[in-house]
Amino acid sequence: MIQVQNLTHRYGARIALSNINFEVKSGEIFGLLGPNGGGKSTLFRILSTMMMPTEGTATIAGSDVVRDPAAVRRAIGVVFQTQSLDKALTVEENLRAQGHLHGLSGATLAERMAYAMERLGLSDRRRDLVDTLSGGLRRRVEIAKALLHRPRVLLMDEASTGLDPAARRDLSRHVESLRQQEGVTILLTTHILEEAGRCDRLILLHQGKIVAQGSPAELRSRIGGDVVILEAEDTETLAAGIWERFRLRPTTLEGRVRVEIENGHRFLAEVVEAFPGAIQSVALHKPTLEDVFVHETGAAIE
Amino acid sequence: MKRGLPLSNFFLPAATLWQRELVRFWRQKSRVLGVVASPLVFWLLIGYGSDDLARFYSGALVLTVMFSAIFSTISIIEDRREGFLLSMLVSPAPRTSLVLGKILGSATLAWLQGLIFLCFAPLAGVRIGILELVPVAAVIFLVSFTLTGLGFVIAWKMESTAGFHAIMNLLLVPMWMVSGSLFPMKTAHGWVRAIMWINPLTYSISLLNHVLSLPNAAPGATASLVVTALFGLVLLLASGLMAAQKSTRSAA
Numbered sequence: 397m398i399q400v401q402n403l404t405h406r407y408g409a410r411i412a413l414s415n416i417n418f419e420v421k422s423g424e425i426f427g428l429l430g431p432n433g434g435g436k437s438t439l440f441r442i443l444s445t446m447m448m449p450t451e452g453t454a455t456i457a458g459s460d461v462v463r464d465p466a467a468v469r470r471a472i473g474v475v476f477q478t479q480s481l482d483k484a485l486t487v488e489e490n491l492r493a494q495g496h497l498h499g500l501s502g503a504t505l506a507e508r509m510a511y512a513m514e515r516l517g518l519s520d521r522r523r524d525l526v527d528t529l530s531g532g533l534r535r536r537v538e539i540a541k542a543l544l545h546r547p548r549v550l551l552m553d554e555a556s557t558g559l560d561p562a563a564r565r566d567l568s569r570h571v572e573s574l575r576q577q578e579g580v581t582i583l584l585t586t587h588i589l590e591e592a593g594r595c596d597r598l599i600l601l602h603q604g605k606i607v608a609q610g611s612p613a614e615l616r617s618r619i620g621g622d623v624v625i626l627e628a629e630d631t632e633t634l635a636a637g638i639w640e641r642f643r644l645r646p647t648t649l650e651g652r653v654r655v656e657i658e659n660g661h662r663f664l665a666e667v668v669e670a671f672p673g674a675i676q677s678v679a680l681h682k683p684t685l686e687d688v689f690v691h692e693t694g695a696a697i698e
Numbered sequence: 699m700k701r702g703l704p705l706s707n708f709f710l711p712a713a714t715l716w717q718r719e720l721v722r723f724w725r726q727k728s729r730v731l732g733v734v735a736s737p738l739v740f741w742l743l744i745g746y747g748s749d750d751l752a753r754f755y756s757g758a759l760v761l762t763v764m765f766s767a768i769f770s771t772i773s774i775i776e777d778r779r780e781g782f783l784l785s786m787l788v789s790p791a792p793r794t795s796l797v798l799g800k801i802l803g804s805a806t807l808a809w810l811q812g813l814i815f816l817c818f819a820p821l822a823g824v825r826i827g828i829l830e831l832v833p834v835a836a837v838i839f840l841v842s843f844t845l846t847g848l849g850f851v852i853a854w855k856m857e858s859t860a861g862f863h864a865i866m867n868l869l870l871v872p873m874w875m876v877s878g879s880l881f882p883m884k885t886a887h888g889w890v891r892a893i894m895w896i897n898p899l900t901y902s903i904s905l906l907n908h909v910l911s912l913p914n915a916a917p918g919a920t921a922s923l924v925v926t927a928l929f930g931l932v933l934l935l936a937s938g939l940m941a942a943q944k945s946t947r948s949a950a
Contacts, residue, residue: 447948476785
């Protein structure tokens, strides 16, 4: 449904995206995960036809974003990171204006609006000014708005940013049911790991490059076994000691030494015994997407 | 997917944007006061001060229209970063139809405020009959349209509202000052008169003086009408071209 080939984008001399390739299948929930400044927003702007890439191609539902942006715009619904609602208008008025932008009117539009509001639980707020709605409700209006013309692809940019955990769960429930019941393909950008974990597949973006791609489970399995985190005052000495003693290459990050290892519980006991007094606290967990990111880039995500 | 006629795909988005401007305006009625009040105060102070309200009337009316046009178009900058313009940019509606809707909407607001200012015309000794009201209203709309177009052309490429304020102070306000609003062309010093000659606003003021039968109606009526209309048309085309441009820089 979405094909991205050899996509590169430069802002002047700065390279924001470097040779990006990926494909999103119909009906997938696909995530772009990475820290701010990693290239997600640039990629999102190109896919949503707000900007042309300097090199490479991207097609959505068979149409090229540069050659035929109008066809792409008919196929996509876009939910922006910032608000795209008119606060001085009511929920209904915002939706109606959006429908008009897509050439919808009359009975068709009324029916689509009623359906979209019903779908996102907004029917009883239809006559409220957007200004009076909570952040979570506004997000739902944004989605209702993006769905009015029945797009085949929904693009969501950091859609859950600024929402409390309950509103965030509510949002992902709506997204999941959209995919299941309407077969909408969803591409979302996020820096929230929990949200990325719910995607079918994702790519990890760092400094404009794809550092890993696959399903959350596949990505996590790149790290064999467990992750052990050791907090220490002098992380460099500890890391060097671990290399000498166990022949393991740890990564050090913000006062922590991170070791990927099978049977981490055994290593934990040995390492604490080997460096008495040097370790302030220890932790062991199964690999998370954050670990995958650190594993691939040596940098933290948030 | 069911689609409307191509014609409705052009006019529907334009109409909805036009309507949106009016609804927003109606809900923020205090804006009227902000736009009409300061030109009114300027006019009364300068007019009574110099004991010549008639001479400064057209200038004050154009200032009202200009303030309104500036307020409306300045919102484009914010609206594009965070607001309704964002969804317009990724909708299949032709950019030209969006531009037309936005400019017509803002121009209508400026026009309405110009009409409110027109209620004070009797103070300047202007009597307007019902029949004269039509050409007067038409001229005020034309001037509103050109000034909104000018605001649009400036705002579209702006990154921040601060930049717009700078241009307003350095370009728009001086442009208004040397348009015959404060002093007539015939008494102006050589180089100022040259600027007045090429200033499109001079023709707008003159056109208003013509239809309101006020003094200092120069250049002639036809020239004033043609220049004002052409200026508006050029700005509309420029706005359309600017908005339709594809770019490797982000539109928002």
